[in-house]
Amino acid sequence: MGKYINPFTDIGFKRIFGQEFSKPLLIDFLNNLLVGERQIVDITFLDKEQPGEFADDRSLIYDIFCRTSDDEHIIVEMQNREQPFFKKRSIYYTAEAIARQGERGVDWKYGIHAVYFISFLNFRLDDIGAEFRTDVSLMNTRTNKVFSKDIRMIFLQLPYFEKSPEECENDFDCWIYVLKHMEALNRLPWVSKNPIFKRLSEIGEVSALSREERIKYDAAIRVYRDNLYAMEGAEEVGMRKGYERGRLEGREEGIIMTARKLKVMGVPVRSIAEATGLSLERIEGL
Numbered sequence: 001m002g003k004y005i006n007p008f009t010d011i012g013f014k015r016i017f018g019q020e021f022s023k024p025l026l027i028d029f030l031n032n033l034l035v036g037e038r039q040i041v042d043i044t045f046l047d048k049e050q051p052g053e054f055a056d057d058r059s060l061i062y063d064i065f066c067r068t069s070d071d072e073h074i075i076v077e078m079q080n081r082e083q084p085f086f087k088k089r090s091i092y093y094t095a096e097a098i099a100r101q102g103e104r105g106v107d108w109k110y111g112i113h114a115v116y117f118i119s120f121l122n123f124r125l126d127d128i129g130a131e132f133r134t135d136v137s138l139m140n141t142r143t144n145k146v147f148s149k150d151i152r153m154i155f156l157q158l159p160y161f162e163k164s165p166e167e168c169e170n171d172f173d174c175w176i177y178v179l180k181h182m183e184a185l186n187r188l189p190w191v192s193k194n195p196i197f198k199r200l201s202e203i204g205e206v207s208a209l210s211r212e213e214r215i216k217y218d219a220a221i222r223v224y225r226d227n228l229y230a231m232e233g234a235e236e237v238g239m240r241k242g243y244e245r246g247r248l249e250g251r252e253e254g255i256i257m258t259a260r261k262l263k264v265m266g267v268p269v270r271s272i273a274e275a276t277g278l279s280l281e282r283i284e285g286l
Helices: 010-017 020-033 086-099 171-184 195-204 211-264 269-276 280-284
Strands: 043-045 061-068 073-079 115-121 133-139 146-157
Touching: 010 020, 010 061, 010 195, 010 211, 020 043, 020 073, 020 171, 020 195, 073 086, 086 115, 086 146, 171 195, 211 269, 211 280, 269 280
Parallel strands: 073 115, 115 146
Antiparallel strands: 043 061, 061 073, 133 146
């Protein structure tokens, strides 16, 4: 096991971003993510207010739900596997976080606060584009101007981030590099230059875990790796089946082409059927 915790486990992700002692880390990450757009001063964790639907598979998907000092809501989510209806699910949870702000009574004037949905994807998702960062907001499609800032979604596909430490241009790049490679590092870069990464190094060491936390973390690592092996196995089986299916389809296509040529040459249909194994009806339809 490496020196640092794996942030792709529930325990690791929550230790880095989801506890009171690590709150400065989350604030720093969010401010670097939203640089030039938002400046977050403080946050309050709202895990107890989190909807039950979020806990669909804690070994594959887990999240942090918090509120800023300006009453804006932020959902930070880590996903280790693609889900069916992924985009619709993301929209649903974002919209649900807005809907929960509603109040009864005629005096309420739809005073909703913005919801930011930030999703780390530990895989490539084809239907949102082959790029590391995808930013989504409500736009006027004619002018390309923002229609409303109340819904903001950001998707970070980690496999597309391929920068080396020397290529990292800002603190946000540094954050992504560390999160992606953390478990394999013996020493975190930028510790001497940035107190945030020094703090991350301190709380991110496996040796910093209590005995109880270590037991939970070891169990989480086993579940995480078992799931990865299961997914890789399923993909391998799928590729193998696809190859076999393609091979058979190619063989059938070759037989059909041969039958067409024989038919054009005037070979009797029954003879073509005997040579290719195709039915008389199939050959007559060619």
